[in-house]
Amino acid sequence: MFLDDFIRMCFDGFEQGWHERNGGNLSYRMKDEDVEAVKDKLHDTGRHYDMNFSAPELKGAYFTITGSGKYMRNVPLAPEKNIGIIRIDDAGTGYDILWGLEDGAKPTSEIPTHLMNHIARMKATDGACRVIYHAHPANITALTYTLPPEAKAYTRVLWQSETECAVVFPEGVGVVDWMVPGSIDIGIETAKLITKYRAVVWTFHGIFGSGVDFDETFGLVHTIEKAAEIYLKAKSAGIVRTITDDEFKALADAFGVTLNPEFLG
Ligand code: 2HA
Ligand code: ZN
Numbered sequence: 001m002f003l004d005d006f007i008r009m010c011f012d013g014f015e016q017g018w019h020e021r022n023g024g025n026l027s028y029r030m031k032d033e034d035v036e037a038v039k040d041k042l043h044d045t046g047r048h049y050d051m052n053f054s055a056p057e058l059k060g061a062y063f064t065i066t067g068s069g070k071y072m073r074n075v076p077l078a079p080e081k082n083i084g085i086i087r088i089d090d091a092g093t094g095y096d097i098l099w100g101l102e103d104g105a106k107p108t109s110e111i112p113t114h115l116m117n118h119i120a121r122m123k124a125t126d127g128a129c130r131v132i133y134h135a136h137p138a139n140i141t142a143l144t145y146t147l148p149p150e151a152k153a154y155t156r157v158l159w160q161s162e163t164e165c166a167v168v169f170p171e172g173v174g175v176v177d178w179m180v181p182g183s184i185d186i187g188i189e190t191a192k193l194i195t196k197y198r199a200v201v202w203t204f205h206g207i208f209g210s211g212v213d214f215d216e217t218f219g220l221v222h223t224i225e226k227a228a229e230i231y232l233k234a235k236s237a238g239i240v241r242t243i244t245d246d247e248f249k250a251l252a253d254a255f256g257v258t259l260n261p262e263f264l265g
Helices: 002-015 032-037 111-124 138-143 151-161 184-194 214-237 245-255
Strands: 025-029 048-050 062-066 083-088 094-100 131-135 174-176 199-202 206-211
Touching: 002 025, 002 062, 002 083, 002 131, 002 214, 025 111, 032 062, 062 111, 111 131, 111 184, 111 206, 131 214, 138 206, 138 214, 151 174, 151 214, 174 184, 184 199, 184 206, 199 214, 206 214
Parallel strands: 174 199
Antiparallel strands: 025 062, 025 131, 048 094, 062 083, 083 094, 131 206, 199 206
16 A cells, blocks of 8 residues: 555655654655545545645646654654645645644645656656655765765766666766755756756755655665765775776666766766
8 A cells, every 4th residue: 555655665764864853755646546545534624725836737636745844753653643645736836635744734845846846757757756755864965065066976976886876877866056945946956857867966955866656766765875875985995996987888788778978988
């Protein structure tokens, strides 16, 4: 059941140390069968909120989403208080809370970036992408203090830090330089990049990852975080050699993937 998978991912991220306090958030664009599976839980709570931006692409879409100020650690203990199900209204400018987010809770403060990313990834994947995840992994965040905020710099360092990285994210990763979180503007900038890259790093903050399901999305962020950890360890020990571009080309041939040519050479 999608709700069990959603709840498990919240706690998995906490166990990885990616969700201090209320850090991080998760949203899932529900399938018709998911809506059907929980239809007995859904009801008009009379709680309608404006999004402060227009998302005609999402009219009538249902999302499961974590709550603002809620701790990922607490999601399994009381899902109905810490997460909720919303439906984007028919105008595409607001949403109704249909389940959960009890005691007056609202969806995550990062809802603009979540919804804008969903629109971008829906378009990029012909509707296959359903999960948007924001986390605060320590090594990815530490990495942002060591590199210029450029996709090429991040992608090369991450690809070079673990052989399978280039296979897991052959398109590379995007980077948004520091901006005020929770804003419409950071949503717009992130969504521009997530069209091209499934993961976008937020400088001095964390990362947004996307995917068709919870496993793929969690696995992507996990892979990037581990690569960042390896890079930082290698850098502190002293890097004397790394994976070459010829080796990347051999890897791409062997695994049948096309590496983003902007990041080779
Ligand atoms: O507190 O992670 O970016 C939730 C966040 C804001
Ligand atoms: Zn955050």
